[in-house]
Amino acid sequence: MIITIDKTAGFCPGVHRAIHKAEKELEQDNELFSYGSLLHNELEMQRLQNDGLRLAEKDDILLLNNKKLLIRAHGEPPETYMLAEKHGVELIDATCPVVTRLQQKVRRAAEEMKKVNGQILIFGKQNHPEVIGLAGNAMDLATIISSTEELHTLDLSRPVRLFSQTTMDKDHYNAFALSLGEEIKKYQSEPDFISYDSICDHVTKRVPALKRFAANADVIIFVSGNESSNGKKLFAICLEVNPKTYFISGPNELRTAWFEHVRSVGISGAASTPLWLMENVADKIKEMN
Ligand code: SF4
Incomplete structure (x- = not known):
């Protein structure tokens, strides 16, 4: 046979990098915290936990003074960084570089949209950690959306910049972006709409x-x-x-x-x-x- x-x-480069960072930290120090699981695999998480990785909840940051907290590949919103700084928590940032670049892009688009009363749409899953991190970079201008059925809830007369969670299906995203573009034409004579295909290669x-x-x-x-x-x-x-x-x-x-x-x-x-x-x-x- x-x-x-x-x-x-197996691991995508972002998860691989986060695990490598965790392993390196755990070699030097036998305690490291992470917000939730680094990845959805019980056996691999068990291995890391046996080496000293501890799972923390968001509120635990208040109790992690002088401890190390690993930011997962999915990334975190800016408020997590601010909270960590305020409470003396050392961050080990393992945000995937692809996600970091996307967060920066969302922030720049949000700054632009703020000036013209526009909005940021994120095609992704509600409550997904990466999406929470992206929305956190959008200066309260983000709406998370996952289907065309939800379009009627939006004010499409305002400018739109569309991004995607990195792990969404490309065909679904393209179909959604197309429908959104068509819908916007009904409300804007000269549509101010840009779709950024931010799905990971x-x-x-x-x-x-x-x-x-x-x-x-x-x-x-x-x-x-x-x-x-x-x-x-x-x-x-x-x-x-x-x-x-x-x-x-x-x-x-x-x-x-x-x-x-x-x-x-x-x-x-x-x-x-x-x-x-x-x-x-x-x-x-x-x-x-
Ligand atoms: S963007 Fe997401 S899927 Fe792509 S390499 Fe980074 S963590 Fe992995």
């Missing part, structure tokens, strides 16, 4: 690569934490291409029956799935056969 691990699976390239990978093996084992929305989305794509795709969060969930009369197995995973976990899954499959 040939077992192949998907080279394009890594996310965009991942789907076609995954489809190719899923089509080339008899069975696909998709490894992801149960909480990862990216994992659920990529699993559904794999399943569509290859009906013999199975979702597991760890090697113990593998079933012998999946590999009967199978010649090739592909192992893939979400952007939060560590390589070591996919390797463990590969080893377990070898043991089972």
Whole structure:
């Protein structure tokens, strides 16, 4: 049986960098705090927590005087930085550089929109940490939106700058931007509307690569934490291409029956799935056969 691990699976560069920063800090100091999980993978988080990573809630910042707090790849709004400074918390900033550039772009657009009574729209998920960070940079001008059904709630007679959460689906974003542009024409004779496609390249390239990978093996084992929305989305794509795709969060969930009369197995995973976990899954499959 040939077992192949998907080279394009696993941490995106932003998450990889955040974990590396956390590991480096934990080598020097056995305590480091982070707001929520660095990534949606229970086993990888467990590994980091065993090394001293502690999860903190937003209100805990008041109690972290002289402690280190890691900012995740998703980034944080400016108020978090101000609060940390006020309470003597040392920040280890692991915001993904792609997200940092986007936050700066949103801020510049918000400054421009402020002068003309305009608005910022963020195509993304309510309450997603990255979206909260982006909205926090928009000087109270941001509305978070995820579908054309919500357009009637907006005042489209005012100028609009549209951005996207970096992990949204590109086709959905493009369709949304098109509809929004058409709708704005009804309210503005000379539309003041710019759509910034701010979806991460890594996310965009991942789907076609995954489809190719899923089509080339008899069975696909998709490894992801149960909480990862990216994992659920990529699993559904794999399943569509290859009906013999199975979702597991760890090697113990593998079933012998999946590999009967199978010649090739592909192992893939979400952007939060560590390589070591996919390797463990590969080893377990070898043991089972
Ligand atoms: S912007 Fe891209 S590389 Fe950065 S954290 Fe998001 S998905 Fe990962």
